[in-house]
Amino acid sequence: IKQHPKQNNLSTKNAIEHYKKKAIEEKQSTLAWQYINAIQNAISQKTIIFSDPSWVNGWVVYFLERQFPNTFHCTRNFCGLGFSFPAALGAKLANPNSQVIAIIGDGGFLFSQAELATAVQYQLNIITIIFNDQGFGAIKRRQHNAFKRTVGVDLPSPDFVRLAEAYGAIGIRLTTPDQLYTHLIKALDYNQPVIIEVPLDNNDPGLNI
DSSP states (O other), X not given: OOOOOOOOOHHHHHHHHHHHHHHHHXXXXXXXXXXXXXXXXXXXXXXXXXXXXXXXXHHHHHHOOOOSTTSEEXXXXXXOTTOXXXXXXXXHHHOTTSOEEEEEEHHHHHHHGGGHHHHHHTTOOOEEEEEEOSBXXXXXXXXXXXXXXXXXXXXXXXXHHHHHXXXXXXXEEOOSHHHHXXXXXXXXXXSSOEEEEEEOOTTOGGGOO
């Protein structure tokens, strides 16, 4: 078998690190980066993350760093809205000693919110972070960019905190990245399913990347 000389990939690695650092410096003043950075700082690298294919997923893919295989799952290009919440429940059943988090928009969560009953019934203490822009934000933005108008993308949001409590889960509402970090740290020690709602204004330029 022909032996090929080992290649030195250090220059490529250094180039990647350079552009990665540059991108973070450009975006770290945005709300989007601050929210994902709050999650990054609160969890371990072995926490299992499921991200829904929503507007928020763009932030997650760009900014959330993972170092271990099978700790990040999303359906970015397949648009399976509502996937991340029940998928996280399955992951918790299969890995009861692992921390599991679902990141989802309000529109996606409405696809599968009934599984809160399953989470409570089996005491699956996952954390679900709902970024609530009262609609299908990604679709709304694409419609506006293409047609300068929108159709069927605004949603009347339920009170997600009271919804969680009605099922027997813990519900939390917050409004800043600092609060997200603080409540996420606490929620990691709870023995019940936790819903964390983050209300957003998707017209805020700090949320666009």
